[in-house]
Amino acid sequence: MTDPIAIDETERLIASDKVEGTRVYNREGDKLGSVMNFMVNKRSGKAEYAVLEFGGIFGIGSEHYPIPWEMLDYDQETGGYVVDLDKEKLEGAPSYRDKRPRWDDIYGQQVFGYYGLG
Amino acid sequence: MTDPIAIDETERLIASDKVEGTRVYNREGDKLGSVMNFMVNKRSGKAEYAVLEFGGIFGIGSEHYPIPWEMLDYDQETGGYVVDLDKEKLEGAPSYRDKRPRWDDIYGQQVFGYYGLG
Numbered sequence: 001m002t003d004p005i006a007i008d009e010t011e012r013l014i015a016s017d018k019v020e021g022t023r024v025y026n027r028e029g030d031k032l033g034s035v036m037n038f039m040v041n042k043r044s045g046k047a048e049y050a051v052l053e054f055g056g057i058f059g060i061g062s063e064h065y066p067i068p069w070e071m072l073d074y075d076q077e078t079g080g081y082v083v084d085l086d087k088e089k090l091e092g093a094p095s096y097r098d099k100r101p102r103w104d105d106i107y108g109q110q111v112f113g114y115y116g117l118g
Numbered sequence: 119m120t121d122p123i124a125i126d127e128t129e130r131l132i133a134s135d136k137v138e139g140t141r142v143y144n145r146e147g148d149k150l151g152s153v154m155n156f157m158v159n160k161r162s163g164k165a166e167y168a169v170l171e172f173g174g175i176f177g178i179g180s181e182h183y184p185i186p187w188e189m190l191d192y193d194q195e196t197g198g199y200v201v202d203l204d205k206e207k208l209e210g211a212p213s214y215r216d217k218r219p220r221w222d223d224i225y226g227q228q229v230f231g232y233y234g235l236g
Contacts, residue, residue, distance in 0.1 A: 010220065010221045010222065012159060012160060012161070012221070013157040013158065013159060013160065013166060013167075013221050014157070014158055014160050015155045015156070015157055015158075016134045016135075016137065016138060016155045016156045016157070016158055016165075017134075017135075017138060017155045019134065019158065020134060020135060037133045037134045037135045038133070038134045039131040039132070039133055039134070040131065040132055040133075040134060040137065040165060041130060041131060042130060042131065042132050042192045043130070044164070045164050045165035045166075045187040045188065046162070046163055046164050046165070047134075047158060047163035047164070047165070048131060048163075049131075069163040070163065074160045103128045103130070103131050104128070
């Protein structure tokens with residue numbers, strides 16, 4: 001058997017397809033949702049947004065919350081991400097259901113601004 | 119219908135799950151394989167390796183070639199990645215089949231060094 005840690009994850013690196021589906025909690029331990037995917041800058045290779053998903057069944061009708069990648073802390077013990085964010089703050093955040101955002105500068109200012117990372 | 123471009127990709131950003139499965143060509147137009155996944159630095163959010171896959175059937179028995187992310191150029195027209203790499207160079211590159219690498223510094227030096235990006 002191969003060691004799953006050696007496949008998907010080390011202290012420093014994590015595989016993109018392991019990030020997708022990873023659960024996200026806040027500091028109080030409330031589950032906020034899970035990572036649907038993340039948006040990567042094509043040129044620099046840097047992840048800019050993680051798209052948090054919750055609600056809905058099997059991805060249908062679920063709400064999507066793009067959050068700045070830098071807000072995520074990975075907790076190797078639980079295998080989940082932790083963000084410093086209460087549920088109410090998240091519920092008021094920029095989100096989308098079916099109509100996807102344009103991911104342009106205006107949208108970026110809106111999202112990063114909301115989280116005080118303008 | 120939603121515009122797939124608006125979902126997965128803009129001029130600047132691309133969704134992680136769109137990168138996975140994207141075909142990779144060299145400058146001569148030879149198909150080298152496709153991206154299985156990519157390894158992201160947990161702290162900085164920066165993609166370090168793209169894992170190129172080829173051979174095998176449905177992922178069984180296929181060979182995996184981690185290449186430095188910075189080698190990839192995305193070609194919006196074909197929807198594929200282009201790398202400056204001939205097939206022979208790739209075939210001699212560090213790769214793995216079942217036993218996954220440790221992704222540690224030594225491995226990094228081996229891979230980045232092979233491509234002259236030490």
